[in-house]
Amino acid sequence: MFSEAYYLIRSRADGSYLVAHPHAGKDANAAQSSPSFLLLFREHFDALSYLNTHASEVADRFSVESIPGTQIDPLLKRWSFTGIGVVQDPLIPRVEFLTKGST
Known part of the structure; x- marks a missing residue:
């Protein structure tokens, strides 16, 4: 895993990364306090596909x-x-x- 390159989606507006809050449901307030997981993609085109499929109306606000x-x-x-x-x-x-493991 460490020798590979991965791809991240980052906001052009504030520099934050695209994250998932798997236990928050649809409540935006719960998402802020729930565990956050950084989304990684194995290929550049996978990250672009994700943006174009799930956020096409705002895809221009993000970079890979x-x-x-x-x-x-x-x-x-x-x-x-x-x-x-x-x-x-x-x-x-x-x-x-x-x-991540605690060290």
Whole structure:
């Protein structure tokens, strides 16, 4: 996992990353206090497919960035994410959630 490059979706407006709150439901207030998982994509085109499928009306407000696997842990710590969500299928979407180990 650490030798691969991954792709993230980031807001052009405020620089925040696209995250998932799997236990928050549709309540926006609950999402703010629930665990957040940084969404990672294995391919650049998967991230673009996700944006175009699920947020086509605002896709121009986001950009896709690459990150080496070695930089994931520092990013999780800096932004206080609970873990990562690796998007397996951007069209459905199907996401595999992984929590970071405490060290």
